[in-house]
Amino acid sequence: MPSVAFYTLGCKVNFYDTEAIWQLFKNEGYEQVDFEQTADVYLINTCTVTNTGDKKSRQIIRRAVRRNPDAIVAVTGCYAQTSPAEILDIPGVDLVIGTQDRDKIMPYVQQLQQQREPINAVRNIMKTREFEELDVPDFADRTRAFLKIQEGCNNFCTFCIIPWSRGLSRSREPKSVIEQAKQLVAAGFKEIVLTGIHTGGYGDDLDNYRLSDLLWDLDKVEGLERVRISSIEASQIDDKMLEVLKGSSKMCRHFHIPLQAGNDEVLKRMRRKYTIAEFEEKIRKIREFMPDVAITTDIIVGFPGETDELFRDGFEAIKRIGFSEMHVFPYSKRTGTPAARMEDQVDDEVKNARVHELIDLSEQMQLQYAEKFVGEVLDVIPENDDKGLAGEGRIMGYSDNYLQIVFEGSEDLRGQVCRVKLTKAGVNTCEGVLVRVMSDLPQEIA
Structure with a gap:
């Protein structure tokens, strides 16, 4: 049985795309093996959000070539789309296909098995x-x-x-x-x-x-x-x-609504299509229509031109809006974007200090949000605990408002709707007690 190994970098959409590509191989009788094993085909799904993403993608491609020089090495994803020639310059790469036409991967692999000539299948x-x-x-x-x-x-x-x-x-x-x-x-x-x-x-x-x-x-x-x-x-x-x-x-x-910066001047430089006042008003409306909603967000820290004064102003706006969690990133130059060419780039040390400050704020807001639900019964769907975070005899899952709750229960509850009373709030994980499983109730009651 021929084998295929995958390596995925970047966002959840990339992971989704890799799963979909695996179906194509599976339908042709392939078995999937770990990337560190010897495979007949290696497929690397790349990321290009940052320059570091490009570098990591190249490292993984070279690792695949070293693992089995006779294997077909195929590269897809965002970096493949923007820099196909750069990837084909890496000795041992057979196929580069971008973020479209992935449904044609199998015919290309079959073509390569007949004739080993590198293929650039990227189009505009x-x-x-x-x-x-x-x-x-x-x-x-x-x-x-x-x-x-x-x-x-x-x-x-x-x-x-x-x-x-x-x-x-x-x-x-x-x-x-x-x-x-x-x-x-x-x-x-x-x-x-x-x-x-x-x-x-x-x-x-x-x-x-x-x-x-x-x-x-x-x-x-x-x-x-x-x-x-x-x-x-x-x-x-x-x-x-x-x-x-x-x-x-x-x-x-629960809504994940990227803010990116808490100051109008910085938002304008980012070419975001709203002001802080407009963003705040929209959040107010959402909370009016859906009380107790969890609002999570993304924040980029140290964008070119973000002075201490603008950061402080943004910090206060973020605090005022009150998110239930923030994903905080230091600004990273991406070659080919207007921001990478901007003057007033912020020093890395300053960026890192600001990142830590916002992470501290995020943790305070997370705890504050979770504490509102202590004593309440929430619907939780337990899921896989691959990292063993819950501990033995306990399971974990997310409530509809995106609180991760750990509680005592057996593995067979996974995927079922459980009513769980939240007993202790935490920054990343809360604790609770199972009240009942919804599938155990008669349909008219449930």
Whole structure:
């Protein structure tokens, strides 16, 4: 039996894409082996968000070539899309395919088995207008299913290379999304996470059909308990979306809404499409329509031109908004973006000090948010604890408002909706006590 090994760098969308590519190999009779083992084909799914991502991708490609010089080495993903020639210059690389046409990987592999001539299968992503349909039906050992509904981005923020590596925004056909959702529910999934490169942009290229329409259609899928959106821009939460939050019992009380900076001057330099006042007003509205909602965010620290004064101003705005968690990143130059050419680059030491300050604030806000729910009973879907965080005889899962809760329970509760009383709040993990399992109740009561 021929073997294939995968290595994925970067975001959750890349991991989704790798799973989908694995299906193509599986259908052709391949077995998957660990990347550190000898394989017939190595596929590296690359990231290019930072210069470091490019460097790491090259290191992994060389590792695959060394592991088995006779293997076919295929490279896909964002770095492959933006720098195919650079990758083909690495001795031993056989195939470079970007962020489109991954459904043609198997014919290319078969071609290489006949004739070992390197193939550059990357085409201009900016001319691509269709969503690449790649299903992921094989979700062994998962409890939350990711469902990719969108690809690409139209924003062109000054720090980001993604539109050039993923192309412009394009949406998956609604029928296809609903069909895949039904398959996932039939496979036993209770929660679906809608994902994409710019998920909230779903529908921008469709006629009179937006993300809010898709959410209402998903609301009708029988057996689906929860719908979560991986990330959405504040500007994309319009009145129609707010109505869904209020009216759908399946929408999770959690939104990841990237702020990126807490100061208008910095936001303008980033080419973000909102002011702090507009962002705050949108968050206020969301909380009005969905009380106790968890709002998580991304913050970039030390963007070019961010003075101490602008950082302090942003720090106060962030504190005022009050997130339930923040993902904090020091600004990293990305060659080819306008921000990399800007003057007033911030010193690394200053960036790191600011990062630590915001991480401390994030932990305070996390605890503050979690403490509000002590004594309350929340719906938790236990999932895999690969890192053994829960400990023996205990399981862990997420509530609909994205609190990670550990409680005593057996492994067979994984994937089931459990009612859990939160007994102790924590920064990353809370503790609770199992009250009951929803599937144990008669349907009319549950």
